[in-house]
Amino acid sequence: TKWVLTFGDGRAEGRAELRELLGGKGANLAEMANLGLPVPPGFTITTEVCTHYYDNGRSYPSELAAQTEAGLEHIQKITGRVFGDAENPLLVSVRSGSRASMPGMMDTILNLGLNDVTVEGLAKGSDNRRFAYDSYRRFIQMYSNVVLDVDHHQFEDILEMTKERKGVSEDTELDADDLVKLVEAYKAKVLKETGASFPQDPRDQLWGAIGAVFASWMNARAITYRRLNGIPESWGTAVNVQAMVFGNMGDTSATGVAFTRNPSTGENRLYGEFLINAQGEDVVAGIRTPQPLTEAARIEGDVNAPSLEKRLPEVFEEFVRVSQALERHYRDMQDLEFTVERGKLWMLQARNGKRTAKAALKIAVDLASDGTLTREEAVERVDPAALDQLLHPTIDPKAERKIIATGLPASPGAARGELVFSSEAAEAAVAAGKKVILARTETSPEDINGMHVSEGILTTRGGMTSHAAVVARGMGKPCVSGAGMLRMDEKAGTLTVAGRVFREGDVVTIDGSTGQVLDGPVAMIQPELSGDFATLMRWADEVRRMGVRANAETPDDARAARRFGAEGIGLCRTEHMFFDDKRIVAMREMILSDDEAGRRKALAKLLPYQRADFVALFEIMKGLPVTIRLLDPPLHEFLPHTEKDIAEVSAAMGVPADKLRNRAAELHEFNPMLGFRGCRLAIAYPEIAEMQARAIFEAAIEAAKSTGAAVTPEVMVPLVMGRPDFDFVKARIDAVAQEVEKETGEKLVYQVGTMIELPRACIKADSIAETAEFFSFGTNDLTQTALGISRDDASAFLGPYVAKKLLPYDPFVTIDRDGVGDLVRLGVERGRSVRPKIKLGICGEHGGDPDSIAFCEEVGLDYVSCSPFRVPIARLAAAQAAL
Numbered sequence: 001t002k003w004v005l006t007f008g009d010g011r012a013e014g015r016a017e018l019r020e021l022l023g024g025k026g027a028n029l030a031e032m033a034n035l036g037l038p039v040p041p042g043f044t045i046t047t048e049v050c051t052h053y054y055d056n057g058r059s060y061p062s063e064l065a066a067q068t069e070a071g072l073e074h075i076q077k078i079t080g081r082v083f084g085d086a087e088n089p090l091l092v093s094v095r096s097g098s099r100a101s102m103p104g105m106m107d108t109i110l111n112l113g114l115n116d117v118t119v120e121g122l123a124k125g126s127d128n129r130r131f132a133y134d135s136y137r138r139f140i141q142m143y144s145n146v147v148l149d150v151d152h153h154q155f156e157d158i159l160e161m162t163k164e165r166k167g168v169s170e171d172t173e174l175d176a177d178d179l180v181k182l183v184e185a186y187k188a189k190v191l192k193e194t195g196a197s198f199p200q201d202p203r204d205q206l207w208g209a210i211g212a213v214f215a216s217w218m219n220a221r222a223i224t225y226r227r228l229n230g231i232p233e234s235w236g237t238a239v240n241v242q243a244m245v246f247g248n249m250g251d252t253s254a255t256g257v258a259f260t261r262n263p264s265t266g267e268n269r270l271y272g273e274f275l276i277n278a279q280g281e282d283v284v285a286g287i288r289t290p291q292p293l294t295e296a297a298r299i300e301g302d303v304n305a306p307s308l309e310k311r312l313p314e315v316f317e318e319f320v321r322v323s324q325a326l327e328r329h330y331r332d333m334q335d336l337e338f339t340v341e342r343g344k345l346w347m348l349q350a351r352n353g354k355r356t357a358k359a360a361l362k363i364a365v366d367l368a369s370d371g372t373l374t375r376e377e378a379v380e381r382v383d384p385a386a387l388d389q390l391l392h393p394t395i396d397p398k399a400e401r402k403i404i405a406t407g408l409p410a411s412p413g414a415a416r417g418e419l420v421f422s423s424e425a426a427e428a429a430v431a432a433g434k435k436v437i438l439a440r441t442e443t444s445p446e447d448i449n450g451m452h453v454s455e456g457i458l459t460t461r462g463g464m465t466s467h468a469a470v471v472a473r474g475m476g477k478p479c480v481s482g483a484g485m486l487r488m489d490e491k492a493g494t495l496t497v498a499g500r501v502f503r504e505g506d507v508v509t510i511d512g513s514t515g516q517v518l519d520g521p522v523a524m525i526q527p528e529l530s531g532d533f534a535t536l537m538r539w540a541d542e543v544r545r546m547g548v549r550a551n552a553e554t555p556d557d558a559r560a561a562r563r564f565g566a567e568g569i570g571l572c573r574t575e576h577m578f579f580d581d582k583r584i585v586a587m588r589e590m591i592l593s594d595d596e597a598g599r600r601k602a603l604a605k606l607l608p609y610q611r612a613d614f615v616a617l618f619e620i621m622k623g624l625p626v627t628i629r630l631l632d633p634p635l636h637e638f639l640p641h642t643e644k645d646i647a648e649v650s651a652a653m654g655v656p657a658d659k660l661r662n663r664a665a666e667l668h669e670f671n672p673m674l675g676f677r678g679c680r681l682a683i684a685y686p687e688i689a690e691m692q693a694r695a696i697f698e699a700a701i702e703a704a705k706s707t708g709a710a711v712t713p714e715v716m717v718p719l720v721m722g723r724p725d726f727d728f729v730k731a732r733i734d735a736v737a738q739e740v741e742k743e744t745g746e747k748l749v750y751q752v753g754t755m756i757e758l759p760r761a762c763i764k765a766d767s768i769a770e771t772a773e774f775f776s777f778g779t780n781d782l783t784q785t786a787l788g789i790s791r792d793d794a795s796a797f798l799g800p801y802v803a804k805k806l807l808p809y810d811p812f813v814t815i816d817r818d819g820v821g822d823l824v825r826l827g828v829e830r831g832r833s834v835r836p837k838i839k840l841g842i843c844g845e846h847g848g849d850p851d852s853i854a855f856c857e858e859v860g861l862d863y864v865s866c867s868p869f870r871v872p873i874a875r876l877a878a879a880q881a882a883l
């Protein structure tokens with residue numbers, strides 16, 4: 001088996017398509033080498049070795065050692081240097097890389113191959129002792145941290161002390177002699193911490209590093225990241241071993257990162273940062289403040305230090321050429337890492353850049369507009385789930401902004417919450433029901449969980465490409481980074497600015513679009529669908545087959561649904577309409593009545609309210625279909641339960657408290673989810689359904705007159721078990737329709753259908769379809785009833801099910817294709833077998849979940865219905881499902 005593939009010198013054994021085998025980094029290094037771009041030579045140990053390693057008790061395939069030697073040979077031939085050689089040593093980096101990029105999850109080791117002897121060879125060969133020892137101290141720190149598990153603070157403390165003693169603030173101000181001493185101190189530290197000297201044999205170093213990369217695949221941070229991002233464990237990571245090039249060789253050397261377009265806005269302009277005389281992750285680690293690549297960005301950002309364009313113009317020009325070539329080649333925005341060694345550009349990484357949803361839309365629309373992509377490809381490029389970012393609030397432009405500090409606009413959107421200063425504090429506060437802003441000097445992979453639960457992230461250090469910025473953009477969380485005027489004391493839990501001290505629990509608002517940090521909770525506004533967003537949605541609508549409706553019952557929801565392009569209401573839950581002050585009284589009166597006459601009297605009071613609600617909805621929807629579900633929840637939900645509430649209601653209604661208490665006790669159920677609810681209410685008390693039907697039909701006539709558009713209400717009967725219960729309720733609805741027609745002299749056009757949410761209804765779908773004109777799959781309840789899982793009680797055991805891989809995911813988030821999916825398919829087939837044109841939709845929360853929407857397309861539903869704010873997500877997901 002070939003476990004090792006080489007690259008360099010204008011060719012490679014791998015290529016971009018071999019991402020599964022080589023990991024993203026290795027595949028793209030190979031691709032860049034094949035394109036003839038300047039890539040330091042190296043080799044990739046494949047992901048299959050990782051799989052082998054974990055399948056075989058953490059051991060390597062027997063051929064690996066020889067193939068790795070051959071890989072080193074390949075690098076030595078191209079570079080003319082020899083690994084471990086005292087005169088002319090080859091140094092390498094050891095870099096992990098899995099199929100999907102996992103920012104910061106795996107640690108890269110640079111300058112490997114240095115020891116007390118080779119460091120002298122490097123010094124002589126480069127005629128630069130300072131550089132050689134700078135590389136050595138970096139290597140000792142990285143290697144000790146990643147492989148020997150010595151905390152990096154141990155080294156940073158020594159470095160800080162050295163600088164303090166010398167009275168300097170920058171690493172670059174330390175000279176060769178300082179660094180020689182630093183290396184000695186580092187080695188002593190390693191001996192003290194590990195009980196062994198720092199390994200001097202380069203081959204031991206190499207295998208130590210390779211082992212650490214494979215081991216890191218199973219570290220806690222990597223596992224968390226994979227879980228949050230749905231990356232399977234089976235993928236494994238590759239290891240890249242690559243000749244070092246040096247950005248820390250002096251004033252014509254540098255290291256940098258770039259995006260070919262702005263990853264926040266999508267603007268088509270080279271965007272990035274670099275540092276002169278620096279190495280590796282100095283740029284993103286926030287050790288020194290990086291400089292912008294372009295003059296334009298420097299002027300705009302009001303930065304003093306020169307841009308790369310000014311400082312090293314020829315390198316800059318070549319970099320522009322390379323980055324444009326890569327963007328053309330990959331047909332997408334690129335995220336690039338590069339190093340300049342004494343005026344020579346080297347490319348170290350290329351990948352499709354992570355971006356905000358806003359940038360994703362702009363880039364997709366721009367690339368389709370200039371012909372790089374087709375419109376269909378543009379539609380496929382945007383992750384529907386990411387649109388969620390744009391459907392979040394932004395700060396109301398009219399709101400007063402009490403600006404505390406300004407940092408970098410690292411990830412757009414606004415967020416507000418109580419300040420917390422650690423990941424643990426964030427998790428604890430959120431568990432207690434709070435909303436928080438996580439404030440850190442700079443985040444690290446250990447903060448992932450805290451970032452995930454926070455509303456937004458604030459750092460006092462680090463640039464647009466810092467860990468906080470990259471991860472926040474990936475998560476779609478607002479982030480302000482590098483707000484340097486805030487003095488952070490993480491231990492004390494304070495942020496100080498201009499003498500004012502903010503503590504844990506103080507509320508701030510951050511604006512990730514401007515970089516502002518604001519005092520207190522600031523008003524926010526709801527998002528709009530315009531510009532590139534609207535354009536892409538239009539293209540999505542051109543290819544989409546399924547309709548998209550919204551679940552809405554209030555006029556606000558209905559208007560939001562229209563704004564976001566809903567083509568009707570798929571679920572109007574009428575019970576929400578009975579909770580306001582006046583209506584709840586009439587509702588309770590109805591529930592407390594001893595006989596039908598009493599109930600009818602109370603229902604008559606509810607009728608005008610209910611009718612007005614429907615008129616408002618029909619008017620907003622202007623002739624678009626509106627599906628109205630009859631009363632669904634158990635009646636006890638409308639009664640007071642605490643003694644205090646009972647006393648209040650009793651006084652207000654003039655009903656004895658005992659009567660309230662007794663009625664609540666009568667209605668008490670052991671298992672309300674499977675109890676007296678759904679059409680069972682209409683079967684026991686038909687007058688409730690009759691009142692609702694009357695309200696619907698009278699409203700339809702009224703709204704048709706006021707809007708001039710025909711209104712076709714769809715009356716939906718919940719929780720039917722089969723045709724008999726459906727027919728019983730339908731007969732009442734039809735009777736009311738005839739009465740209303742007679743009273744008004746108007747002709748009504750309406751449909752009566754059912755919500756399919758019991759397994760039996762799926763099985764009996766053929767007979768139900770004989771009389772039902774539409775089905776809407778209520779997959780929330782169908783999931784509960786099919787799996788026998790009460791959603792409200794599931795938290796205790798569903799997690800373990802998923803963790804132990806007994807279920808692939810939470811079936812309340814993504815439809816359980818295997819079981820619930822089969823029931824839906826059965827319902828679709830049997831329903832269509834008797835009524836081929838029956839209208840079929842879905843109205844559970846699955847209707848807004850892209851994976852579930854793909855399932856709906858597969859089984860051929862006519863539409864999905866979801867919450868108004870997910871309508872754009874559903875439109876895009878439905879388009880992608882159709883492609």
Ligand code: ADP
Pocket residue numbers: 040092093094095096103104106107108110242243244245246247255256279280281337338339348349
């Ligand atoms: P990550 O996956 O965290 O981005 P990388 O493997 O890309 O880690 O390494 C981080 C940085 O280390 C790179 O961006 C680059 O600056 C530096 N680096 C890696 N390999 C080399 C090399 N062979 N020569 C010089 N610098 C390197």
Ligand code: MG
Pocket residue numbers: 103104281
């Ligand atoms: Mg990194």
Ligand code: MG
Pocket residue numbers: 337349
């Ligand atoms: Mg990298």
